[in-house]
Amino acid sequence: MMEAETTTKDIDKVMNNAWKAFHEYRKLPLKKRADFMRAMAVALEEGGDTLLEIAVSETNLPLARLRNERTRTAFQLTSYADACERGNWLEATIDTKHDENNKPLPGLRKMQVPLGPVVVFGASNFPFAYSTAGGDTACALAAGCPVIVKAHPAHAKTSDWVADIILQTARILNLPDGIFTHVHGGNETGKQLVQHPYTKAVGFTGSFAGGMALYNFANQRKDPIPVFAEMGSVNPVFILPGKIREDAETLAKNMAVSITLGSGQFCTNPGLMIAIKSEELDRFMSLLGEQIRLTEPATMLHPGIYNSYVEKREIALSQAKVETVAVAEHDALGNQGTPTIASVDAAAFIQNNLLHKEVFGPYSLMIQCDNLEQMQAVALSIEGQLTASVMATENDLHENVLLIESIKNICGRLVLNGVPTGVEVCQAMHHGGPFPATTDSRFTSVGADGIKRFSRPICFQNWSNDFLPEELKNENPLHIYRTVNNVLTKDPLI
Amino acid sequence: MMEAETTTKDIDKVMNNAWKAFHEYRKLPLKKRADFMRAMAVALEEGGDTLLEIAVSETNLPLARLRNERTRTAFQLTSYADACERGNWLEATIDTKHDENNKPLPGLRKMQVPLGPVVVFGASNFPFAYSTAGGDTACALAAGCPVIVKAHPAHAKTSDWVADIILQTARILNLPDGIFTHVHGGNETGKQLVQHPYTKAVGFTGSFAGGMALYNFANQRKDPIPVFAEMGSVNPVFILPGKIREDAETLAKNMAVSITLGSGQFCTNPGLMIAIKSEELDRFMSLLGEQIRLTEPATMLHPGIYNSYVEKREIALSQAKVETVAVAEHDALGNQGTPTIASVDAAAFIQNNLLHKEVFGPYSLMIQCDNLEQMQAVALSIEGQLTASVMATENDLHENVLLIESIKNICGRLVLNGVPTGVEVCQAMHHGGPFPATTDSRFTSVGADGIKRFSRPICFQNWSNDFLPEELKNENPLHIYRTVNNVLTKDPLI
Structure with a gap:
């Protein structure tokens, strides 16, 4: 060392x-x-x-x-x-x-x-x-x-x-x-x-x-x-009309937890929410705002990250048409990041690239759309993401096939009715996504x-069994799965 | 169009x-x-x-x-x-x-x-x-x-x-x-x-x-x-002492065919040969030279490729310590590339990066080594290749484990007792290799x-069966192999 x-x-x-x-x-x-x-x-x-x-x-x-x-x-x-x-x-x-x-x-x-x-x-x-x-x-x-x-x-x-x-x-x-x-x-x-x-x-x-x-x-x-x-990425959460009607309370609670978890210091932190303007959305925002206002600020990883959060949050909040919806009521001490929710209309979001960028910390921006077409336009305007989430009823899914397809196209992991934070370690997990979420x-x-x-692959051509690595020998001594003449098998070659 | x-x-x-x-x-x-x-x-x-x-x-x-x-x-x-x-x-x-x-x-x-x-x-x-x-x-x-x-x-x-x-x-x-x-x-x-x-x-x-x-x-x-x-690449062919003693005639014949096949216009054309100085090598070179002298030149793909061959061949042949061993005796007409074999000693090769570069056409350079250590040094000096070939008896393989390991490390396909030209289309084929053979x-x-x-992968989290793509549905309707809880299977999830 x-x-x-x-x-x-x-x-x-x-x-x-x-x-x-x-x-x-x-x-x-x-x-x-x-x-x-x-x-x-x-x-x-x-x-x-x-x-x-x-x-x-x-x-x-x-x-x-x-x-x-x-x-x-x-x-x-x-x-x-x-x-x-x-x-x-x-x-x-x-x-x-x-x-x-x-x-x-x-x-x-x-x-x-x-x-x-x-x-x-x-x-x-x-x-x-x-x-x-x-x-x-x-x-x-x-x-x-x-x-x-x-x-x-x-x-x-x-x-x-x-x-x-x-x-x-x-x-x-x-x-x-x-x-x-x-x-x-x-x-x-x-x-x-x-x-x-x-x-x-x-x-x-x-x-x-x-x-x-x-x-x-x-x-x-x-x-x-x-x-x-x-x-990292901003992990957009698309909230469809049926779902917000049906389940605003649970949604608001879950989103508040996900946004503020670990002081928002996760690459899967939901930095964007997208929904359609409605009374239900207003209600959801007010429920979410309540949760955020009650959240206690937590100390961030180090002063650099804290300062960057303060700066990026301020810049984001000062953009045209961006409104601050809720800020945690507890005073933030030292390097504590203040949980914050803001809102913007979809047209302003689409035009302003700065609003697409990650504000690393307990911050999320609600993009309010006039209709489903505009929600689709927002989906198309968003760059590559680690995750995207869809909050939807079965009916929402049936009615929004194209939108779901567009969302699928920008992310590595597509979550249904769940928050993006929490990355399980298992083989079916994909933690990656189109640029700029990752470089590959x-x-x-x-x-x-x-x-x-x-x-990387290496191919052995014409090597007799004795000189092949164990993995490729006729006997399959490691008893691993192999594709033999196009068929997956653990059988030895005999 | x-x-x-x-x-x-x-x-x-x-x-x-x-x-x-x-x-x-x-x-x-x-x-x-x-x-x-x-x-x-x-x-x-x-x-x-x-x-x-x-x-x-x-x-x-x-x-x-x-x-x-x-x-x-x-x-x-x-x-x-x-x-x-x-x-x-x-x-x-x-x-x-x-x-x-x-x-x-x-x-x-x-x-x-x-x-x-x-x-x-x-x-x-x-x-x-x-x-x-x-x-x-x-x-x-x-x-x-x-x-x-x-x-x-x-x-x-x-x-x-x-x-x-x-x-x-x-x-x-x-x-x-x-x-x-x-x-x-x-x-x-x-x-x-x-x-x-x-x-x-x-x-x-x-x-x-x-x-x-x-x-x-x-x-x-x-x-x-x-x-x-x-x-592309220069596809080095390492000829080990036992093999050259045992099989010089066949080797020479096969190498001549591989070097001149399609007027040498293959990315797997063997542009380098590596062997140890000996009477047997002299004999091999003389046999190979005979074959090359008798080869009829063939018209190259287009004037650009022909001109490039003429130029690169001339530059290669004019390098210090490079000797022309054999040139096809038939006059080359029009855009025909002249089959050519040259020779250089290993120390000169290692020092001269130009000799490591592809001469796209019916050309190959024999690198003459003083001993196995120098052959190993040559292997370590060569950059990434699509293929490398080893001409060896069983005894040669047993005695040169380290050399084979070094060769393995620079190529995508490792051929034993065969020429690199001829790329079979099958799933076990690997046509690729470390940079500069490919960019990935x-x-x-x-x-x-x-x-x-x-x-690229996409992961569906918490999606109910009805909304999953066919490939991932419980029933496995496409009857494909899937890794389910770490086990490869075609079984449906029940």
Whole structure:
């Protein structure tokens, strides 16, 4: 682990070690990778309250929330470890014929292999789950890639502590030195890490500006590398007429919780709501406003995020036709973000690109439409999102097929009658979405399919059984699913 | 279809049509997409010799070769159509619990959906298989994306003809107008197509310069889009000591054929050979030289490619320490490329980056190494490749594990005791590789897995069965493989 700003020479040493480790680590059986990840999960939980208290002191997040987050992080590690061993992500594919004695011929056999060292930039809002031992690290390790984490400066001590846990686990399991490295530093360190010749991919969770900077660094390389940057979004919630008539109270309660959860510091925070002007909408807004006014402000992650919230909120509220609907009544202290709801009419929203941008914090803007056509126009004007939600009765859904299709087209996850906050870790989860939600809509950063970000196919042509990797041998010794002559099967080739 | 240079206004019209078509086409059942592709395949073959003769006149390729290529193109269309319907590429994934009556709850359900209109730039060397109705078009259509093909100027008439076949097939099947568009134009047209807001992905097969230009155009967009550019490579062939001792005659014969096949105009042409200095190598070179001297030069695709070959060959041959080993004895006429073999010692090769670059044509360079360590150094110095081949006995393989690992790391397809030319169309094929072979090593441009380039996941959270797409409904009406609670199955959810 390195303290203070990492120098160019240090980075070269780090990346050389990672490169060396790569050649050993990628040859380890899947089970060894999985065992490493499981041991990390156990060691992380063993960090006990001491570790949690460090995180509390750095992030201002409540202990209970951080405890849950650490459990989630451990769960990610073990469930991706299971997926790593299960091996579906390897997409083992065999096309082969048989010889005159009906023995399988070598033919063509394909599987995923790791890309190489992956540089991970953690998120300020998830000191455990999307940081040092978080989702990107877990996916890269499962794929067979060494990981270099640049500590988030806002929780550098937590990151140090977690890094120690990982390094110690690696040592106990006799894993190659360089399989995991933790570095500190600023933008220049980040740039050098992304542009080092031995870096083969980048994982990032954070702001649009941060993600795009890394993306551009990667594209300036002599050999561009893939960057998966999850850059947040405004997660529009479309509230259809039937639903608002039927269920305004519950809706208002649920939306208020989702908007203010964790002081709004989630990439899935619902920053936009869209509904049609009506008495029911007025009622909903008044119910939602009540909830917001009663919400106690909570301290934000760090002064930078707080100041940015204050500034962006103020700018948003000062835009033409934007009206402040409700503000939390409790005085905000220190770095507490004030829960706020505003409203604007659809025409003004469509014309003003600034209103489409994320105000990271406990803030949401209701877009009031004249009719369904205008709601559709709003949907078409919104850029790529991690999530979109539809609050609708069955009848609403039947009557708004085109609108739903348009909404589907801008998001990675489409929620029906639920809030966007709360990202379950499971294989069917997709946490990604069209640009600018991420830099590559084809991949997810939550769920075991995130492993695929850091692997690529290799095809073995005409290799005799003895020299093939276990994954592709006739006997299928790992007992994994493989596509053999277009059929998915666990059967050996005989 | 548009003649001559396409204007900005035309492009806007084309892309608007494609965008409109996208919203209809992506909703069609997989079977309709597959039927369209199968009908295209039939219509293509029905183009008869007239179509082949146009292609002969534009490309100078032999009629028999073009007939085979067209059959391959039809096979691509039908086999990707089959894969489209089989639906494994959808990666349908369901995580769900059951209620108290043991009925499946909505939960989270994920599948691939199309990205949007795809712009395809065909290859000069494959007027059918990697052009208008080629692999990229087939993959995009299977994924549910409308396609806009920019005709390759070197075979614009063939392209027109094939485009007419596609358009007529689409009309007969009543498919949305704008599902396929054929445009002509130069670099500016290409740039405008890549940068149009409605373009969501790009497929390209061709030169490094061409691919990188498109890649950079795409990254300059406000919303960068994925570009899959297959930019060729030098396909190194590592000949190990045991093999060259055992089998020099056959090796020489096979290498000569592979080097000169189609006048060397394949992206899998073996442009580099690597072996260890020895009497056996001298013998191999003399055998190979004999074969090359007897090879009849063939006319290249067009004057541009011929001139480039002449120029690059001359520059390569004039580099320090490069010796010309053999040149075809028949006089080259008109635009015929002269088959040529050269030789250089490993140290000179490693130092001279120019020698690492493709000389597109019937040319190959033997890198002579002092020993296995130097062969390993050569392997480490070579950049990303579509393929690498290893000519080896079992003993060679046992004794060179590290070398094989290094070679594996630079290529997309690893051939044992075979030449790299000849790319089978099947699911286990991987035609891709680390940069600069392609702009994204995680995808293939041959085989049905190429469909994944043009799709992205979407996750449906809490959607009741009635409103889910067929692919994700409890009943599994399409009878596709799905990962349900981490288990691959075709079973319905009950």
